[in-house]
Amino acid sequence: MSINRQVLTLDEFTLQQLRNFPSATGELSRLLRDIGLASKRVNVEVNKAGLVDILGDHGTTNIQGEEVKKMDIYANNQLIGVLKHGISCAGIGSEEMDEIEIFDDEISNQSKYVCLFDPLDGSSNIDVNVSIGTIFGIYKRVSPLGSPCTIEDFLQPGNRQVAAGYVIYGSSTMLVYATKRGVNGFTLDPQIGEFTLSHPDIKCPPTGRIYSVNHGNFFQYSEGVRNYINICQKKDKSNGGPYTQRYIGSMVADVHRNLIKGGIFTYPGTIDKPKGKLRLLYECNPFAFIVEVAGGKATNGKDRILDIQPTELHQRTPFFVGSVDMMAELETCLEIDK
Numbered sequence: 001m002s003i004n005r006q007v008l009t010l011d012e013f014t015l016q017q018l019r020n021f022p023s024a025t026g027e028l029s030r031l032l033r034d035i036g037l038a039s040k041r042v043n044v045e046v047n048k049a050g051l052v053d054i055l056g057d058h059g060t061t062n063i064q065g066e067e068v069k070k071m072d073i074y075a076n077n078q079l080i081g082v083l084k085h086g087i088s089c090a091g092i093g094s095e096e097m098d099e100i101e102i103f104d105d106e107i108s109n110q111s112k113y114v115c116l117f118d119p120l121d122g123s124s125n126i127d128v129n130v131s132i133g134t135i136f137g138i139y140k141r142v143s144p145l146g147s148p149c150t151i152e153d154f155l156q157p158g159n160r161q162v163a164a165g166y167v168i169y170g171s172s173t174m175l176v177y178a179t180k181r182g183v184n185g186f187t188l189d190p191q192i193g194e195f196t197l198s199h200p201d202i203k204c205p206p207t208g209r210i211y212s213v214n215h216g217n218f219f220q221y222s223e224g225v226r227n228y229i230n231i232c233q234k235k236d237k238s239n240g241g242p243y244t245q246r247y248i249g250s251m252v253a254d255v256h257r258n259l260i261k262g263g264i265f266t267y268p269g270t271i272d273k274p275k276g277k278l279r280l281l282y283e284c285n286p287f288a289f290i291v292e293v294a295g296g297k298a299t300n301g302k303d304r305i306l307d308i309q310p311t312e313l314h315q316r317t318p319f320f321v322g323s324v325d326m327m328a329e330l331e332t333c334l335e336i337d338k
């Protein structure tokens with residue numbers, strides 16, 4: 001096997017970044033490596049999902065009242081395991097758990113970071129072999145080092161994230177993460193079992209032709225959202241179109257595609273669920289951070305997602321994210337709802 005030494009692995013890349021900051025402790029690099037390790041384990045099981053008796057419902061419901069699949073629990077346990085045994089994380093919050101888990105031990109109490117994650121987003125798609133993903137956001141804790149972390153460490157606005165990322169288990173497996181300095185994507189090389197830098201310095205094109213929305217909810221949306229969807233449908237060559245509607249039902253896959261190709265992803269509130277479905281802390285904040293660093297924009301229809309002060313762990317929010325020019329057109333339409 002010939003090895004291309006021009007290609008950096010995730011570890012090599014994060015260490016190279018570290019060299020630019022001689023005072024850095026390397027804790028964030030280790031945390032990213034830990035998440036990479038957990039996601040490789042999840043990837044192995046996701047790839048076997050059609051073969052082994054891991055498919056199907058676990059028979060319980062999570063705090064959101066949704067059906068929990070076995071793989072959700074497996075992914076959750078893998079992430080907790082690596083982060084608990086690592087030395088960089090003081091505690092975690094997970095979409096699958098009612099409360100935060102505080103790693104109250106001597107080493108974890110000295111750790112700078114806490115992590116919030118959705119261990120397996122789009123898990124209702126596992127049974128039908130559609131891409132799914134893991135989403136995470138990392139925050140520097142506000143509680144004093146040397147003590148157990150607290151709920152305040154987790155209820156920080158998304159603009160305080162030091163890093164955020166996702167793993168997409170798709171036709172290939174990719175880990176994409178952002179710090180304030182840029183967004184980089186790593187594809188898992190199955191031959192060496194390492195994430196390797198494949199998409200350096202990702203930028204979200206300022207405009208695109210893809211809009212992602214659940215059309216089934218059309219008559220549940222506000223007038224502004226319906227107007228925007230109508231505009232998307234009427235686009236033609238004369239005004240930047242035609243547009244294409246793409247909606248997988250797995251946000252990681254939908255936003256990943258739009259990030260690379262340019263586009264807009266929306267999960268608006270509905271008459272039945274004014275706050276929509278997506279969770280601010282586990283899903284929206286990480287993607288808002290990643291897309292903004294890449295040059296795009298993310299709002300709840302009124303305010304910047306990253307400036308929302310969370311009040312509860314599992315809070316939901318309408319979510320609009322994507323290319324800046326498309327977001328601007330959406331915002332004009334949403335004026336009518338204010």
Ligand code: AHG
Pocket residue numbers: 066120121122123124125214249250251252254277
């Ligand atoms: P789940 O993890 O329960 O499968 O939810 C997936 C999320 C998100 O990834 C996706 O964009 C959205 O829910 C799809 O919801 P709808 O089916 O309501 O459109």
